[in-house]
Every structure is written in structure tokens, then in C-alpha cells.
Amino acid sequence: xxxxxxxxxxxxxxxxxxxxxxxxxxxxxxxxxxxxxxxxxxxxxxxxxxxxxxxxxxxxxxxxxxxxxxxxxxxxxxxxxxxxxxxxxxxxxxxxxxxxxxxxxxxxxxxxxxxxxxxxxxxxxxxxxxxxxxxxxxxxxxxxxxxxxxxxxxxxxxxxxxxxxxxxxxxxxxxxxxxxxxxxxxxxxxxxxxxxxxxxxxxxxxxxxxxxxxxxxxxxxxxxxxxxxxxxxxxxxxxxxxxxxxxxxxxxxxxxxxxxxxxxxxxxxxxxxxxxx
Numbered sequence: 001x002x003x004x005x006x007x008x009x010x011x012x013x014x015x016x017x018x019x020x021x022x023x024x025x026x027x028x029x030x031x032x033x034x035x036x037x038x039x040x041x042x043x044x045x046x047x048x049x050x051x052x053x054x055x056x057x058x059x060x061x062x063x064x065x066x067x068x069x070x071x072x073x074x075x076x077x078x079x080x081x082x083x084x085x086x087x088x089x090x091x092x093x094x095x096x097x098x099x100x101x102x103x104x105x106x107x108x109x110x111x112x113x114x115x116x117x118x119x120x121x122x123x124x125x126x127x128x129x130x131x132x133x134x135x136x137x138x139x140x141x142x143x144x145x146x147x148x149x150x151x152x153x154x155x156x157x158x159x160x161x162x163x164x165x166x167x168x169x170x171x172x173x174x175x176x177x178x179x180x181x182x183x184x185x186x187x188x189x190x191x192x193x194x195x196x197x198x199x200x201x202x203x204x205x206x207x208x209x210x211x212x213x214x215x216x217x218x219x220x221x222x223x224x225x226x227x228x229x230x231x232x233x234x235x236x237x238x239x240x241x242x243x244x245x246x247x248x249x250x251x252x253x254x255x256x257x258x259x260x261x262x263x264x265x266x267x268x269x270x271x272x273x274x275x276x277x
Contacts, residue, residue, distance in 0.1 A: 001063045003027045003146050003178030004048070009057035011043055018043050018202045021057070025195060028175035030168060032189030032210075033182035034269050035199035041182040042079065044199070045150045048180075049076060061146060072102045075139030077152040081131045085124030089117050089134055093141075102143030111137035115163065128155035136164060140171065147171065149181040153188050161185070165192045186266035196265055200273050210265065217268055218260030220249045230254060237271030248272075 004025040011018045018040045025031045035041045046052040048059050059065070062073065083092060089112055097103045112119060115133040123131060132155050139147060147168070153161045165188055171177050183189055189196060196213060198205040208216075217236060220227070227235065227245050234253030239246045248263055248271040 001027060002060075003029070003062055004031070004180060005058075005060040006044075006048070007058050009044070009047060009059065010055045011047060011052065012055055016040070016043070016202060018047075021199075021204055023197055023204070023207055025178055025180060027062075027178055028172055029194040030172055030179040030181065030192050031195040031197060031207075032186075032193035032265075033180060033197050033199060034184075034186055034189060034265070035182070036184070036273070038201075039199040040202045041199055042150055043202075045078070045148060045180075045182065048148065049074075072100050072142055073145055075142065075144035075147045077132065077135040077139050077147075077149045079151040079154065081135035083123045083131070083134065083138075085122060087123050088120050089123075089137075090119045092123070092134065092138065096138060096142065100142035104141050104143065108137060108141035111140055111167070114167070115160065129157065129160065132156060133160065133164075136167075140167065145176050145178070147177075147179045147181075149179065151183055152181060153183055153185055161188055162191075168192055186264075186269060190265040198269050198272060205272050213265065213268060214262060216251060217248055217263050218251050218254075219263050219267070220247050220254065220258065220260055221245070222247070236268070237274050239271070239274075 002024050004023060006021055006023040009018060009021040021044060033041050033044065047054050087095065093105065093108050097105065115137055117130055117133050117137060123134065132152055136152055153164055156164065168179050169192060172179060193210055195207065196210050197207040222245055224245050227238065227247055230249065231253050234250050236248040248268060251260060
């Protein structure tokens, strides 16, 4: 069973169209959803959660339609954390204890301590980073099997982001736990994720295992003439300077023995997007 199965998901509004999105996230894995602002990341999350109605396509979470799941089974942190401003972290725990059947006071207290969240400060008086941390602590404390995080590391300093990534990796050590996280901070996704999906202007450019992406693509430093000699379709994107050409290529499509550098996920995404333009 897969944690997430999206088939042909389509949504149009204004001048934007999410166009026939297909995504699959196996259980026990973390998927990073990468894209510029306006690429369709938040739209995808809203459609998955039933917060918007698709024009076409289907979403199945843990083998079921979204309406068949209970609130206990999914933990959600959106870009704007929806917590009442007058509540403190301690008061929020008491409120959520009455909402979730599987609420775990000890787990919540542990995350509050681990993420250094003030227990007595009202939510409205917290920094954006601490608001996000509190949302993450709450999402992790009611026995959810699937976490959906939309820009959840936004506003966090690098040390706290690293701590959150460690927490998510600990969470998915249980093979029944999975995470979908969207972010424009690609370094976070590269560190944590098993799968990477690239969204650009409402279209999926690719969805692949992270390690396979690094194995499949490389950076080639060469002249324009050397690049033009490669087989059609072997070049994903290029950048030309007075010193030559830097291109991302498919490793299997270049001559054996060609020197290639390792490509980062961020470089691959940037080159692919520029290639689309």
C-alpha cells in the first residue's frame, strides 16, 4: 500500500492550472515537493486534504479516499498555522487532547522541550518560526501515520530546521509512517527526502527517488561544440559563460569516460526550470 496515490489531478482557477498531476509516495518514505512560488505546491496540498475540489483526477491517502480517513491519521502543518492567537502551547495541548482520540501528552511535551517552545507565551505573540514549531509539535503528537507539511520549515533558523529534519527522519523509521513536505529550501529536502517531485507552472517535471536522480544526472563542463555533439535529449539544461558551458546531462547518454561532477537537487531543479523557459 502507498501512502499517497494521486492520478490525473487537475485544477484550474484564475490564470493557473494544475495539469494532470500523478504522484506516488510509498509507505515509510519522505517526499519533497519542490517548486517556485505559484508552481502549484499549496494547491496540491489543499486538494489532497479536501480543502478544494479538483476538476478531475483522484487522491488516495493510505489506500483510501480523503473523506474515509479520520483526523487522527493525518498530521498537517500549513504555511499559515491555524492556531487561535490567545492560546499558549500548554493550553493548546489541553484543547487537542479533547479533539484527538490518540493524543499523546508525553509526546507533545517532549516535542515542546526538544524544539524549545515557550509553554506560557500566547500564540499571537510568538515569532513565525515558533508558530511553525508549535504546529509541527502538535501534528506529531496524535499518532498520525501521514504528515503533510506545506513550507513547514519556512521561518526557522538553520539549527532548528536541522532539528526538524532529524525529527521527521525519526518519524519515518516506522515503516507505517510517511511524510510529504513542500519547500523552497531545497537543501532541507535533499537532506531528508527519499523521493523528490519537481513542480513548475502546474506541471510535474519529474518525480523520482533522490538517489537515482544523483545517479542519472551529472554536470558536464565543456565547450559549446562538445555539447552540441551529444545525442538529442541528453542535455537537461545549460549555462554558458565566457569560460565555456556548464550543462546537466543524462549520464547514460554521454560517451563513456566523460568527466562529470555530482549534481545537487537544487542545481537539477534550476537547470530543468530554465530549460523549460
